[in-house]
Amino acid sequence: MDTTIVKKIISGDIKAFEALFNDYYDRLAYFAYQYLKDKDNAEDVVQELFSKLWVNRQKLSIETSINAYLYSAVRNACLNQLKHQKVKEAYFSASGTTMEYDEFIPNKIDAEDLGQLIQSCIIDLPPERQKIFLLSREQDLKYKEIAEKLGISVKTVEAQMGKALRFLRERLKEYLAVWIVFFIDIAKYF
Amino acid sequence: MESPRNNIDDSLLAKYLDGSTTEQENAEVESWIAESSENRQLFDQFKEIWFKSQAAKYNPAINFDKKAAFRNVLDRINEGSDSEEQNQKLGKTFTLPSWFARVAAILIIGVCVYLIYQNFQPSDSEVLLTATNENTEIVLPDSSIINLNAGSQIKYSGDFTENRSLSLSGEAFFEVEKVKNQTFVVEANGLEVKVLGTSFYVIAHENDIFIEVGVKTGTVEVVQKSGKKSVVLEANEMAKYNKATQSFSLTEKYNNNKLFWKTAVLEFNGQPLDQVLSSLEKAYGKEIIFQQSELENCHFTGRFKNASLEEIIAQLQLSFNIEATMGEKVIISGKACEE
Secondary structure, three states: OOOOOOOOOOOOOHHHHHHHHHOOOOOHHHHHHHHHOOOOHHHHHHHHHHHHHHHOHHOEEEOHHHHHHHHHHHHHHHHHHHHHHHHHHHHOOOOOOHHHHOOOOOOOOOHHHHHHHHHHHHHHOOHHOOOHHHHHHOOOOOOHHHHHHHHOHHHHHHHHHHHHHHHHHHHHHHHHHOOOOOOEEEEHOO | OOOOOOOOOHHHHHHHOOOOOHHHHHHHHHHHHHOOOHHHHHHHHHHHHHEOOOOOOOOOOOOOHHHHHHHHHHHHHHHHHHHHHHHHHOOOOOOOOOOHHHHHHHHHHHHHHHHHHHHHHOOOOOEEEEOOOOOOOEEEOOEEEEOOOOOEEEEEEOOOOOOOEEEEEEEEEEEEEEEEEEEEEEEOOOOOEOOOOOEEEEOOOOOEEEEEEEEOOEEEEEOOOOOOOOOEEEOOOEEEEEEOOEEEEHHHHHOHHHHHHOOOEEEEEEEHHHHHHHHHHHHHHHOEOOOOHHHOOOOEEEEEOOOOHHHHHHHHHHEEEEEEEEEEOOOEEOOOOOO
């Protein structure tokens, strides 16, 4: 699916572009939100990425997954934005904030980022499943406690958790199994 | 030869990770893991997600508007193409580098494709249909069929085939055509009814406190738009949503009599007489006055098609010891049935 959708986009298929956008928008925006802690800025980063993706699509050459490409592009854009913020703050305040982001900016997403990747995918879980998943993982409740709290059967909790884990596993397979080196030509346009 | 078992329930793995499996289940999971490296890998992946999501700090209040976002992206694309051409004009005008011609051509084609696409998608247009007759049948662009009761209204946008959603005010019966990966959504008074391919009715009058959704075939998800409450209904089930308390009740079953306006059929299978009379009241839109306590011990079975209210009342008089006065209102009296 990955390569065909990229080919379609390169050939100017705006419907394929819209499909890619719909598939990824929420999770990428949430992923950006984790860095920027600001919803509007997060959306801005992702919208900018997609508009540049379309305008520069002829130069697009993604040698691994579009998934890893999009996530790393969003992360880089966020880190850049944070860096600029820090520079501005340092300039305007005498306190001289430390520049945490001025060092090395990693250009790739990998298993290290799994926690944040998982969180970004939680946004696409159906509401009931999301609630159950968060009660288990965030609140650390046992299935039995979740069932009591929500007034549902333990079997339902087990089934919902099974589906949630399966969903996240399918989405994040590439980060769980083998990580493949990839190369992005378009990166320089961001 | 014993073939390796590749399948295990995801829910059992989830239960194992929760640490709530029985000893027997533990043994089952562990022997499954040991069976193949694929199994082990899948288990390790589940486990990795399980531990990496521990103490997640997900903010469920964050929601995004995808449609608006996509419009912004298209605006940015168009703005970008304008300014590039502008910049070029500010520079030397005699020769344009060949790459620029290529980029410009691509941009122009892109914009044209988008404009043509937009023209074929009358996405801003809106279709509003109001039924003036009882049982107006409407065939939607996706071939789904709606029967609308008199005075009921549906509204959907011009890009319905792309985005199968409509809003309903009043009563309707839906027979939804199955389209792969495309849900069909009915929005009614703050509830959303989501289906793939199925038939069901929705009764949602603005002034009623209840919204009823009854499923004839297939599966339907009813979601409260404001909050996160939802119920899933299978065939022959019905949900009654109370707008005031914002809660669902699932005690009643799917009831074909609610579609009297469409079918002209009323069917009773041993219901207490007071319930029969309430159904008649709704079906014929005429007030019926009776003393509930006297009638609830009577049970009625029968089927009427194209019958008038008078004919049905006459039939009930034959079956039970009751008197009926027909007028502006129908008054039922008499000690009908003893326990």
